[in-house]
Amino acid sequence: MSKTILVIGAGITGVSSAEWLRRDGWDVTLIDRIVSGHPDQTSFGNAGLIARGAIIPVSIPGLAASAPAMLLNPDSPLYLRWSYLPRLLPWLIPFLRNGTVEKVTEIAAGLAALTVDAVDQHQALSTGTPAEAFIQTGEYVNLFASKADYDADPLSAALRKKHGFDPDKIGRAEILSRDPNIGPAYNIGTVYKDYGWLTNPGGYVAALFGHFRSQGGHFQRGEVVDIKAGESPSVSLKGGEVLIADKIVLSAGAWSGLLNKNLAPKVKLEAERGYHVSMFNPNFTAPNPYMINDSRFVLTPMDGFLRAAGVVEFGGLDAPPATAPVNFLRKQMKKVYPNLKFEYDEVWMGRRPTTPDSMPVLDETDNIIHAYGGQHIGLTIGPRLGRMVADIAGERHANADIGAYRADRF
Numbered sequence: 233m234s235k236t237i238l239v240i241g242a243g244i245t246g247v248s249s250a251e252w253l254r255r256d257g258w259d260v261t262l263i264d265r266i267v268s269g270h271p272d273q274t275s276f277g278n279a280g281l282i283a284r285g286a287i288i289p290v291s292i293p294g295l296a297a298s299a300p301a302m303l304l305n306p307d308s309p310l311y312l313r314w315s316y317l318p319r320l321l322p323w324l325i326p327f328l329r330n331g332t333v334e335k336v337t338e339i340a341a342g343l344a345a346l347t348v349d350a351v352d353q354h355q356a357l358s359t360g361t362p363a364e365a366f367i368q369t370g371e372y373v374n375l376f377a378s379k380a381d382y383d384a385d386p387l388s389a390a391l392r393k394k395h396g397f398d399p400d401k402i403g404r405a406e407i408l409s410r411d412p413n414i415g416p417a418y419n420i421g422t423v424y425k426d427y428g429w430l431t432n433p434g435g436y437v438a439a440l441f442g443h444f445r446s447q448g449g450h451f452q453r454g455e456v457v458d459i460k461a462g463e464s465p466s467v468s469l470k471g472g473e474v475l476i477a478d479k480i481v482l483s484a485g486a487w488s489g490l491l492n493k494n495l496a497p498k499v500k501l502e503a504e505r506g507y508h509v510s511m512f513n514p515n516f517t518a519p520n521p522y523m524i525n526d527s528r529f530v531l532t533p534m535d536g537f538l539r540a541a542g543v544v545e546f547g548g549l550d551a552p553p554a555t556a557p558v559n560f561l562r563k564q565m566k567k568v569y570p571n572l573k574f575e576y577d578e579v580w581m582g583r584r585p586t587t588p589d590s591m592p593v594l595d596e597t598d599n600i601i602h603a604y605g606g607q608h609i610g611l612t613i614g615p616r617l618g619r620m621v622a623d624i625a626g627e628r629h630a631n632a633d634i635g636a637y638r639a640d641r642f
């Protein structure tokens with residue numbers, strides 16, 4: 233008889249884990265209070281970028297000094313709900329302390345190990361399933377307003393280069409020859425090759441979920457209220473039902489910290505809230521995804537819409553969405569594409585699961601496999617984490633491979 237495993241959370245991390253475990257012969261039950269592709273998942277509304285080169289954490293040298301001014305500047309992509317600050321501090325202090333050259337160098341290496349083959353990992357997971365139709369491959373362009381903007385972060389550029397992400401630099405004329413709609417604010421670009429993106433992230437994760445179920449994977453709708461580790465680990469659902477299995481995977485995104493509260497070791501996880509504005513039926517589209525460097529958002533051409541997604545807002549899991557980040561994205565879009573018109577837009581807020589060192593948690597303790605903390609690149613690394621979860625469950629993983637992501641590092 234197959235061994236049983238419960239996977240909590242049907243976002244990209246949980247669905248990828250469930251599908252790789254199913255392919256490995258496990259009897260898998262995915263548990264979620266909603267179905268994959270629902271807007272309450274972070275996996276629904278992200279920028280869709282398979283961000284192979286996004287190996288630099290948000291906390292870099294100088295952030296602690298510049299953050300107060302950024303928080304007061306309405307044209308900055310950093311937001312804080314001040315009433316949340318006391319609860320944020322136990323996470324924020326180590327987060328800011330990790331912004332040293334040594335630590336960022338170490339983190340970049342830990343993240344590069346997960347992102348380097350991300351496009352291949354998405355293809356390996358989705359080829360032969362309805363999800364493969366959502367993957368686009370091509371170039372990815374960063375746009376800079378000025379030489380000062382381009383030169384502002386030499387450490388990140390050097391680290392990317394060290395890990396093989398060394399883009400071609402282009403000027404205004406070439407930016408316009410590739411995309412005549414780019415506004416006059418942007419004068420320098422960097423072009424990364426061999427990138428990928430999704431034409432609809434919610435559709436993609438829903439298609440993977442549909443495939444998993446069509447191949448015999450089980451789904452139980454319910455809200456997990458407690459997890460017990462040990463010989464016969466179990467999950468308690470709201471309403472009283474208790475499910476027991478040989479192993480449990482905790483992959484509940486930004487909510488994983490809540491569910492981990494009765495488990496050892498204790499992890500530190502925060503919701504780094506972000507927003508999108510999706511502009512439907514635009515009068516033109518983008519030839520490739522862009523990172524708009526001065527306002528730190530990603531603009532991605534999707535199926536029937538353009539999506540601007542970014543912003544970091546600290547305010548916890550439950551606060552309602554704010555309007556200022558959405559207004560910020562709309563205003564910045566006018567700078568990128570002054571002549572853009574569209575029929576209507578839709579806005580969204582999601583919660584990136586982020587640890588103080590921006591590295592995911594990937595570890596097994598007492599028959600609980602921890603898999604969360606994908607922060608800004610959780611979509612990118614989801615299939616890779618899923619494969620590593622299956623390797624851990626099947627006892628195929630060398631400890632050294634996951635040392636940087638251990639659950640007891642906090």
Ligand SMILES: Cc1cc2nc3c(=O)[nH]c(=O)nc-3n(C[C@H](O)[C@H](O)[C@H](O)COP(=O)(O)OP(=O)(O)OC[C@H]3O[C@@H](n4cnc5c(N)ncnc54)[C@H](O)[C@@H]3O)c2cc1C
Nearest residue numbers: 241243244245274275278279281456485506609610611612
């Ligand atoms: C604005 C924005 C843009 C982004 N852009 C990108 C990008 O371009 N590229 C990239 O790689 N990443 C991007 N990200 C990050 C990425 O979206 C996330 O890291 C990733 O989606 C996290 O996936 P997940 O499966 O871990 O969590 P989620 O997708 O949030 O899924 C967690 C699931 O767990 C379930 N759950 C939680 N608690 C319980 C419970 N108690 N009981 C039952 N179910 C529960 C939830 O219902 C949910 O379905 C972006 C994020 C944001 C906010």
